[in-house]
Amino acid sequence: MKGVAAVVVRPGRVATRAAIRGERLSDxxxxxFLVWPAxxxxxxxxVLPLLYSLYLSFAEVNLVRRTVRFTGLKNYALVxxxxxYGDSLGRTxxxxxxxxxxxxxxxxxxALVLNQGFPGRPLLRSLLLIPWSLSRIVVxxxxxxxxxxxxxxxxxxxxxxxxxxxYIPFYKHGxxxxxxxxxxxxxxxxxxxxxxxxxxxxxxPRQLYLAAQVDRANAWQQFRHITLPHLRPALLLVLILATxxxxxxxxxxxxxTYGGPGNATTxxxxxxxxxxxxxxxxxxxxxxxxxxxxxxxxxxxxYIRLLYRSDGPAAGAV
Amino acid sequence: xxxxxxxxxxxxxxxxxxxxALGPGAPGSRAGAAARKIKFAGWAYNPQLVAENxxxxxxxxxxxxxxxxxPWPGYQETMETRFxxxxxxxxxYAFHPYRERWYRNGMIRSLEGFPGVDEYKxxxxxxxxxxxxxxxxKLVGLPYYTGFYILIYNEPMLQxxxxxxxxxxxxxxxxxxxxxxxxxxQFPYLPNWNRGGTGIAQQFMADCFSEGEYLWDADHNPxxxxxxxxxxxxxxxxxxxYKNELVPAEILTKTSSVDAxxxxxxxxxxxxxxxxYYLKRMAEPGSKDSLLAGKKAKMALNxxxxxxxxxxxxxxxxxxxxxxPESAWKLIAFLGGKLDNDFYVQRKWSMIEGLNxxxxxxxxxxxxxxxLTQWCxxxxxEKQHEKSRGITTFKAPWYSEYDAKVAGLLQEIVRxxxxxxxxxxxxxxxxxxxxxxxx
Numbered sequence: 142m143k144g145v146a147a148v149v150v151r152p153g154r155v156a157t158r159a160a161i162r163g164e165r166l167s168d169x170x171x172x173x174f175l176v177w178p179a180x181x182x183x184x185x186x187x188v189l190p191l192l193y194s195l196y197l198s199f200a201e202v203n204l205v206r207r208t209v210r211f212t213g214l215k216n217y218a219l220v221x222x223x224x225x226y227g228d229s230l231g232r233t234x235x236x237x238x239x240x241x242x243x244x245x246x247x248x249x250x251x252a253l254v255l256n257q258g259f260p261g262r263p264l265l266r267s268l269l270l271i272p273w274s275l276s277r278i279v280v281x282x283x284x285x286x287x288x289x290x291x292x293x294x295x296x297x298x299x300x301x302x303x304x305x306x307x308y309i310p311f312y313k314h315g316x317x318x319x320x321x322x323x324x325x326x327x328x329x330x331x332x333x334x335x336x337x338x339x340x341x342x343x344x345x346p347r348q349l350y351l352a353a354q355v356d357r358a359n360a361w362q363q364f365r366h367i368t369l370p371h372l373r374p375a376l377l378l379v380l381i382l383a384t385x386x387x388x389x390x391x392x393x394x395x396x397x398t399y400g401g402p403g404n405a406t407t408x409x410x411x412x413x414x415x416x417x418x419x420x421x422x423x424x425x426x427x428x429x430x431x432x433x434x435x436x437x438x439x440x441x442x443x444y445i446r447l448l449y450r451s452d453g454p455a456a457g458a459v
Numbered sequence: 460x461x462x463x464x465x466x467x468x469x470x471x472x473x474x475x476x477x478x479x480a481l482g483p484g485a486p487g488s489r490a491g492a493a494a495r496k497i498k499f500a501g502w503a504y505n506p507q508l509v510a511e512n513x514x515x516x517x518x519x520x521x522x523x524x525x526x527x528x529x530p531w532p533g534y535q536e537t538m539e540t541r542f543x544x545x546x547x548x549x550x551x552y553a554f555h556p557y558r559e560r561w562y563r564n565g566m567i568r569s570l571e572g573f574p575g576v577d578e579y580k581x582x583x584x585x586x587x588x589x590x591x592x593x594x595x596x597k598l599v600g601l602p603y604y605t606g607f608y609i610l611i612y613n614e615p616m617l618q619x620x621x622x623x624x625x626x627x628x629x630x631x632x633x634x635x636x637x638x639x640x641x642x643x644x645q646f647p648y649l650p651n652w653n654r655g656g657t658g659i660a661q662q663f664m665a666d667c668f669s670e671g672e673y674l675w676d677a678d679h680n681p682x683x684x685x686x687x688x689x690x691x692x693x694x695x696x697x698x699x700x701y702k703n704e705l706v707p708a709e710i711l712t713k714t715s716s717v718d719a720x721x722x723x724x725x726x727x728x729x730x731x732x733x734x735x736y737y738l739k740r741m742a743e744p745g746s747k748d749s750l751l752a753g754k755k756a757k758m759a760l761n762x763x764x765x766x767x768x769x770x771x772x773x774x775x776x777x778x779x780x781x782x783x784p785e786s787a788w789k790l791i792a793f794l795g796g797k798l799d800n801d802f803y804v805q806r807k808w809s810m811i812e813g814l815n816x817x818x819x820x821x822x823x824x825x826x827x828x829x830x831l832t833q834w835c836x837x838x839x840x841e842k843q844h845e846k847s848r849g850i851t852t853f854k855a856p857w858y859s860e861y862d863a864k865v866a867g868l869l870q871e872i873v874r875x876x877x878x879x880x881x882x883x884x885x886x887x888x889x890x891x892x893x894x895x896x897x898x
Contacts, residue, residue: 206564206565291722310708312708312712313709399653399654399655399714402708403711403870404867404870419860420859421536
């Protein structure tokens with residue numbers, strides 16, 4: 142067919158290449174005409190604030206006097222020489238790593254269980270979404286009531302079972318408080334990961350497992366060689382979402398620890414929020430939060446490279 | 460239902476748009492409305508009562524008040540952003556650590572020159588008047604309420620142990636050790652060490668003042684760098700209390716004073732230091748929240764060498780852009796003063812919420828006295844109010860940032876992450892750094 146100048150574009154109508162180009166151009170213009178309000182809205186509410194906040198990270202801002210003075214890299218220099226930033230970065234790294242691992246494993250575990258057939262499965266699938274659908278403020282208040290060392294439900298149960306003599310102060314040690322935040326956030330987010338994994342699990346052809354059973358593959362081998370490769374797109378999505386959510390989480394800190402005890406649960410997002418909105422240093426706050434954005438971006442690219450370095454059933458699916 | 464042609468739709472839409480533009484919101488009609496209407500905003504604490512007061516004011520004085528409560532978290536930021544956006548809020552609440560920032564940046568104005576200002580100054584306690592005065596000596600606010608730190612004790616628990624209320628901080632700790640040893644309380648002592656804006660930093664001042672340590676000199680330089688008069692002593696006492704597990708560790712992650720007070724409601728704690736107004740909900744008869752209702756929680760005078768405590772005053776302030784300053788002043792005088800010779804709003808806050816007014820006369824008001832008697836000893840309350848003072852350093856432009864940052868540092872000292880000496884030096888270094896940056 143190479144070199145043929147006439148193509149059928151509509152039944153009963155023959156058009157030249159030039160005509161096709163003209164029609165395509167017209168289609169493109171028409172499409173742009175239809176989507177420009179959406180593009181304009183995205184530009185106004187996403188791109189413009191992003192660019193403006195990026196600019197603020199290079200500026201000194203006085204909100205009340207309405208002055209914004211460009212200061213170059215000064216804010217970033219201040220951020221990187223601040224001891225608190227380094228400490229918060231370390232805590233953030235631990236928090237995100239623990240949260241991503243826990244969310245992924247627990248979400249996957251829940252999905253594997255819910256992928257099996259058993260009585261009450263539809264009900265359980267619905268219940269699964271409740272923690273995820275709760276507002277995080279509600280989650281925080283709920284867990285405050287569970288973990289309190291004075292009137293907490295968990296301590297009450299443990300004491301009634303005779304497992305403890307005195308109530309456990311879960312937030313007493315900074316590391317314990319950080320881990321408590323990881324667990325609470327995982328409880329809130331793992332159901333969504335489970336939902337993504339469950340959708341991916343249900344898309345795996347049953348014949349693959351039947352064939353593997355014929356080949357006498359055991360359960361682990363089936364999981365390793367069939368399930369896991371097919372879960373790659375979902376896994377990538379879960380990893381990216383968990384990482385970004387982990388870096389950005391401040392609402393539970395706000396409700397449960399306020400960055401304490403001491404500064405033991407002060408993560409970068411909390412530090413950035415406090416700097417911008419409590420100390421009114423918007424430029425430095427923006428600089429802190431942009432370093433967070435860059436870290437998130439770097440990790441996302443690393444996940445993509447790691448999971449898609451070789452061709453697999455799901456390569457290129459995202 | 461009939462269908463609209465495109466032309467009908469466009470012409471109707473245009474007509475509606477024009478109507479909105481030329482209606483009551485149009486620029487031409489705004490000036491007239493502004494003279495009759497006062498826009499008033501504050502953080503949401505009993506907003507129903509505030510709305511009732513505003514309505515009463517409107518009916519009595521014929522000035523319409525458009526009241527809008529805002530959530531406490533983010534109140535400062537919201538007000539600044541609204542100001543930045545050009546919105547005029549004529550009268551608003553100001554949280555004292557941010558008040559000077561608002562004044563210096565031209566967001567709020569002085570109240571000097573309005574009728575009755577000099578009389579109000581004479582009626583107030585000096586500490587409160589100082590709180591309401593800017594660094595240039597001008598009055599910039601009238602009081603919403605004043606708060607001061609007090610010592611509260613759990614009377615039934617002390618009686619059970621055969622103890623009388625302590626009269627020194629050393630005795631407080633000694634009694635707590637005994638109560639813990641006897642198994643009457645796992646954590647008998649609850650200083651208000653929460654991380655929020657009205658927690659550990661203010662508690663530190665209250666305890667220091669009680670020992671004669673006032674922390675700052677007249678030029679806002681820290682005087683506690685090398686231990687000060689009593690700063691070191693206070694922090695060492697705190698550390699001992701924490702180390703010996705007399706204090707529930709949970710207090711260090713509480714986000715507000717009300718969260719801290721809730722721990723006291725359980726009846727499991729012997730001593731609590733916090734703002735005076737939390738005593739009402741804790742001790743008033745019929746309080747459903749507290750196991751110490753019916754005056755089982757009582758107030759003692761602050762122990763220490765001086766017995767002085769830390770006080771602060773939240774306030775009503777006026778925007779520099781207020782369209783009708785006379786009407787705005789009238790509203791401020793109604794809310795925070797004695798308009799027409801009546802402390803109408805100040806009295807109501809005292810009686811209904813236990814928020815003290817900084818006016819001496821109100822302690823003598825029979826209605827207020829009777830209300831106070833329901834949950835405290837009014838004489839002790841008045842005596843402690845007399846023995847309270849604020850700091851002038853909160854008027855320095857850098858202080859709000861210091862105040863927020865020092866909470867984490869103080870908690871680190873208490874937990875033993877830092878030595879007392881090193882911690883105090885770091886606090887002083889922080890103050891000096893912020894002062895230098897803002898110069």
